Amino acid sequence: MLHARPLTPHTLALCDTTLRDGEQTAGVAFSLSEKRAIARALDRAGVAEIEVGIAAMGWAEVAEIRAVMAEISRAAPVVWCRLRMGDLDMAQKTGTKRVHFAAPTSTAQLEGKLRVDRDWILRETAELVYCATTRGLEVSVGAEDASRTDPEFLVRLAEVAKAAGAIRFRVADTLGLLDPLGAYRLISHLAARIALPIEMHAHNDFGMATANTIMAAHAGATHLSVTVNGLGERAGNAALEEVSAALEAGAIGTGIDLTALQPLSDIVAKASGRALPVQKPITGALVFAHESGIHVDAILKRADTYEDPRCAPARFGRERQIVIGKHSGAAGLCAALATAGLPATPEMAARLKPLLRAHAIRTKRPASPEDLRRMVARLARSQPTT
Ligand SMILES: CC(=O)SCCNC(=O)CCNC(=O)[C@H](O)C(C)(C)COP(=O)(O)OP(=O)(O)OC[C@H]1O[C@@H](n2cnc3c(N)ncnc32)[C@H](O)[C@@H]1OP(=O)(O)O
Numbered sequence: 001m002l003h004a005r006p007l008t009p010h011t012l013a014l015c016d017t018t019l020r021d022g023e024q025t026a027g028v029a030f031s032l033s034e035k036r037a038i039a040r041a042l043d044r045a046g047v048a049e050i051e052v053g054i055a056a057m058g059w060a061e062v063a064e065i066r067a068v069m070a071e072i073s074r075a076a077p078v079v080w081c082r083l084r085m086g087d088l089d090m091a092q093k094t095g096t097k098r099v100h101f102a103a104p105t106s107t108a109q110l111e112g113k114l115r116v117d118r119d120w121i122l123r124e125t126a127e128l129v130y131c132a133t134t135r136g137l138e139v140s141v142g143a144e145d146a147s148r149t150d151p152e153f154l155v156r157l158a159e160v161a162k163a164a165g166a167i168r169f170r171v172a173d174t175l176g177l178l179d180p181l182g183a184y185r186l187i188s189h190l191a192a193r194i195a196l197p198i199e200m201h202a203h204n205d206f207g208m209a210t211a212n213t214i215m216a217a218h219a220g221a222t223h224l225s226v227t228v229n230g231l232g233e234r235a236g237n238a239a240l241e242e243v244s245a246a247l248e249a250g251a252i253g254t255g256i257d258l259t260a261l262q263p264l265s266d267i268v269a270k271a272s273g274r275a276l277p278v279q280k281p282i283t284g285a286l287v288f289a290h291e292s293g294i295h296v297d298a299i300l301k302r303a304d305t306y307e308d309p310r311c312a313p314a315r316f317g318r319e320r321q322i323v324i325g326k327h328s329g330a331a332g333l334c335a336a337l338a339t340a341g342l343p344a345t346p347e348m349a350a351r352l353k354p355l356l357r358a359h360a361i362r363t364k365r366p367a368s369p370e371d372l373r374r375m376v377a378r379l380a381r382s383q384p385t386t
C-alpha cells in the first residue's frame, strides 16, 4: 500500500534543462539569440534553475553560456559537466556559481561507456566535488542511468558527494524505463537514506516522464528536472508545462506563472523546429477546444461540466474554443450560427447537420463561419417553393 506524503505549498523547485538536455534532441540546435530568448522566457516564467549548457563543448559555447547567463535575473544558472577536471575548468570560464557533475552509475554505463569500476566513480566524484567547492562553486551530482543501478550504490555515491560538499543529488531515469510506481518506490527508498535534497530527472520513452516526475515529488524529491515542450533526448524529458500545471492543480506551489507557459512554449517550438502537436497538454493549439454536442451544450450551460477550474483555459492565459464539426449538436450549432449572424434556430441546426457531417469527413477540418454561411445559402436554394 502506498502512502504518498502530503506536499506542502512552495516546496518544489523546477530545474529547467531545455538549453542542455532539450538541445540534445537529435537535430535540434539553438542560435545564440534563440537561447537568450528562451532563457529570458524561462526566467520570466519562474523556474528555479536553468541548465545553461555544456562548457566542455568549447570556447564558442563558453562565450554563449556567458551571454545566456546575462539574460537571467531570478533563476540560478547551472553548467553541466562530465566527471572531468577539464570540464570543471571550462565551466568556471563561464563565470557560473553552480556546476553539475553527471556520474554514470549503471553497469552498462560503467563497463560499456567509461570502462571504469564503481570505485573510480566514487573517487572522481569526491575529487571533483571537493575541488569545485574549494573554488567557491555550488555543486550538484547526478547519477546517470540511476534507474538501472543498484540503489545501494546510489546511496553510497550520494554519501560521497555530500561528504565532498555537494548540495543535491539528481536521480536520472536516463532511458525512461521507470513507471510511476517504480519512480515512487525508488525515490522513497533514496529519500529515506540520502541526506541531500533529491532531484528527479525523467525521460519519456514510455510516455511516463510527467507521471514519474509527479510521483517522485510525492515520494520526496524536492527538485524536478523539466524541459519546455518535453524536448530532450529521444522521446524527451518531463514537460515543464505539464509538471507545473499538474502540481499547481493539486495546490502545490512551483513558482511558475502559468500564463507565461504558452509564449515560452511557442518560442521553444519555433527555435527547435519541433511543431507542437495540437493536442499537447496545456499548450497545444486545440487542447481547450470542444466540438461534441453533449459537451458543448453542457459547457454553454455551465462551464465546469467539462472544464474544471484547475485546467480551465483562463488559468493559462488562453481561451476556450467551440469548434463546429461532425459531432456538433443543436446548442453548439445555434451558438455558432448566431455568432456568424445567421438564422440560429433548432430547425436550421437540424437541417445543417447532414451537410456539416459530410463537410467534416470530406475536408478533415472544422467548419468556419464562412463554411456555415455557404451551407445556409445552399439550404435556402434547395428550399421547396410553396
Ligand atoms: C545522458 C546525457 O544526457 S549525457 C550528456 C550528453 N550530451 C552531449 O553529449 C552533448 C555535448 N557533447 C559534446 O559536444 C561532446 O560529446 C563533448 C564535447 C562533451 C566531448 O566530445 P569528444 O571529446 O569529441 O568525445 P566523444 O563525444 O566522442 O565521447 C565522449 C567522451 O566522454 C566520456 N564521458 C561520457 N560521459 C562521461 C562522464 N559523465 N564523465 C566522464 N567522462 C564521460 C566518454 O567516455 C568519452 O570519452 P573517451 O573519448 O575518452 O572515450
Ligand SMILES: O=C(O)CCC(=O)C(=O)O
Pocket: 021, 100, 101, 102, 103, 141, 142, 143, 144, 145, 170, 172, 173, 174, 175, 201, 203
Ligand atoms: O545530468 C545528469 O546527472 C543526468 C544526465 C541526463 O541528462 C540523463 O541521464 O538523462
